[in-house]
Amino acid sequence: MLTEIQNAPCTIIAGPCSISDAGMQAIYDIARIRVRNPDGEMVNGVCATRDVGLKSRSRRDPSGNGMGIDWDTYERNARTLIMGGFANHLEIPPSVIMAGTIYERTGLAITTEICDPHVQLPPLSRMLGHAPVMIWGPSVNALGHHYMTMGAYAAKHPRWLVGIKNPKWLGDCPLATAQDTQNARTSSMEETWAHLESWTALPIEKHVFIQRGVEVEGKGKNRNAPLHAAAVRLKRRYPQARIYFDPSHSLGPKRRDRIVDATIEAMLMRMPDDSGYAYDGALIEAGPSETDTQQHISVDEVAKICEAVGRERPLVQPDADPHSVVNGPQKLREVKGYE
Numbered sequence: 001m002l003t004e005i006q007n008a009p010c011t012i013i014a015g016p017c018s019i020s021d022a023g024m025q026a027i028y029d030i031a032r033i034r035v036r037n038p039d040g041e042m043v044n045g046v047c048a049t050r051d052v053g054l055k056s057r058s059r060r061d062p063s064g065n066g067m068g069i070d071w072d073t074y075e076r077n078a079r080t081l082i083m084g085g086f087a088n089h090l091e092i093p094p095s096v097i098m099a100g101t102i103y104e105r106t107g108l109a110i111t112t113e114i115c116d117p118h119v120q121l122p123p124l125s126r127m128l129g130h131a132p133v134m135i136w137g138p139s140v141n142a143l144g145h146h147y148m149t150m151g152a153y154a155a156k157h158p159r160w161l162v163g164i165k166n167p168k169w170l171g172d173c174p175l176a177t178a179q180d181t182q183n184a185r186t187s188s189m190e191e192t193w194a195h196l197e198s199w200t201a202l203p204i205e206k207h208v209f210i211q212r213g214v215e216v217e218g219k220g221k222n223r224n225a226p227l228h229a230a231a232v233r234l235k236r237r238y239p240q241a242r243i244y245f246d247p248s249h250s251l252g253p254k255r256r257d258r259i260v261d262a263t264i265e266a267m268l269m270r271m272p273d274d275s276g277y278a279y280d281g282a283l284i285e286a287g288p289s290e291t292d293t294q295q296h297i298s299v300d301e302v303a304k305i306c307e308a309v310g311r312e313r314p315l316v317q318p319d320a321d322p323h324s325v326v327n328g329p330q331k332l333r334e335v336k337g338y339e
Contacts, residue, residue: 010267010313011244011281013111013134014302015050016289018068019095024102026287029299031106031318035310045306047316048109048134049102050283053095055291056115056138066291069094070120077119087122096127103131107319111163111283113138117149129157132319134208136163139249142192144199151200162200163208163283165246166193166230170214178214181229181272189214190230194237208242209234210283213250223252223295226262232271232278243278248285253294259284260301264308277313 014030016023033045053070064071070093077090099110109132114120124133135154137146147162154160166189170178173187186194197207211231213224231243245266247259255262269278284305285296306315 008277008280008313009316010277010279010309011048011242011316012046012284012302012306012309013048013050013109013244013281014046014284014286015111016287017050017052017248017285017292017296018055018289019051019053019098020069020288020290022288024098026299027102027108028106030286030302031102031108033299033303033306035303035307035315037310037314038312043310043315044317045303045310045315046108047318048111048132050112050285051095051099051102051110052113053093053098054113054115054120056113056140058140068291070096074116074119077123078116081119088126090119090123092123092127093120096123099124100127103128103319103322107322109133109318111136114146114150115141117146117153121149121153125153125157130159131322132159133157134161134163136165136208136210139165139168139212142167142196144196147196147199148201151202154200154202154206161206161208161242162202163210163244164193164196165210165212166190166214166227168215168224170216170225170227175214175216175218175225178227179225179229181232183229184233186233187230190233193230194234197238197241204238204241207238208244208281209238210244210246211250211279212246221252221254222250223254224250226250228266228269228278235271235276235278242280244281244283245279246283248283248292248295248297251295253292256295256297259295259297260304263305267305267309268312281316 027049034042035045037043053068055068073091073093111134114135154162171188213226219225247263263282286302
């Protein structure tokens with residue numbers, strides 16, 4: 001085994017599909033996961049969590065059902081901008097207040113999906129401008145213009161990263177060809193995925209490409225057919241970029257029982273030329289959530305992933321001493337029963 005492979009750090013991110021008061025306790029439990037590293041030392045297993053307050057949806061529900069905890073605030077903030085208001089007039093959404101609480105209490109980095117950058121990013125920037133944050137765009141909206149705005153915010157915050165999920169549909173390439181790691185051909189989906197980084201105007205090191213499978217005939221029981229070969233080809237193209245695997249949206253509810261093993265296998269999968277690991281991390285849905293409930297794994301299952309991966313690779317650690325990120329009159333989101 002090559003030294004650089006042995007020492008390649010791995011980022012484990014775990015949390016609910018959609019943040020809520022009910023999911024906060026699970027995030028604190030996830031933050032407590034401790035495992036042994038390759039040297040036998042006890043370390044944290046998870047370095048970041050999901051904190052998604054506004055959901056990407058094909059169909060809008062005016063009642064807000066399934067739209068995320070931030071929906072009402074989002075509507076008010078959108079109207080504020082439409083009526084000529086400024087970014088500093090926008091309310092801090094519930095998920096952003098929760099994110100401040102999580103980071104300040106646990107040191108976990110915050111990762112979140114951004115559906116509308118102009119409305120969502122100003123409050124997030126105010127609350128978490130100097131914290132470690134990864135923002136990503138929905139896979140169903142693979143347009144560069146949103147990434148241009150996301151890149152501008154990440155450029156002014158040194159610890160922010162921009163995640164780019166692969167588009168949902170494969171395109172013109174047969175699935176068997178796309179899944180072949182020895183195949184040099186890239187599909188139209190992969191070209192779109194790779195080119196989205198050009199919109200951010202960021203160094204390649206500030207990007208995280210997230211492989212979440214594709215909707216295609218022949219996917220079997222998977223929610224989306226996994227495309228590890230696409231991640232391998234992208235790693236060859238951008239060796240300095242981070243590549244993450246999203247097992248939750250790839251395997252989905254019908255293969256939930258395989259998510260733990262599939263994640264471990266992906267995190268230990270090497271490049272075909274043995275030059276390094278194919279993946280730099282995993283983005284996992286875990287704990288209680290009102291959306292995508294059946295594809296979530298438990299906190300104990302997250303710990304199993306951390307234990308297995310941590311024996312082989314160093315795990316990226318959360319901030320040991322996070323300083324206050326709360327500005328202005330906003331208060332931390334309290335959780336009853338948290339110890």
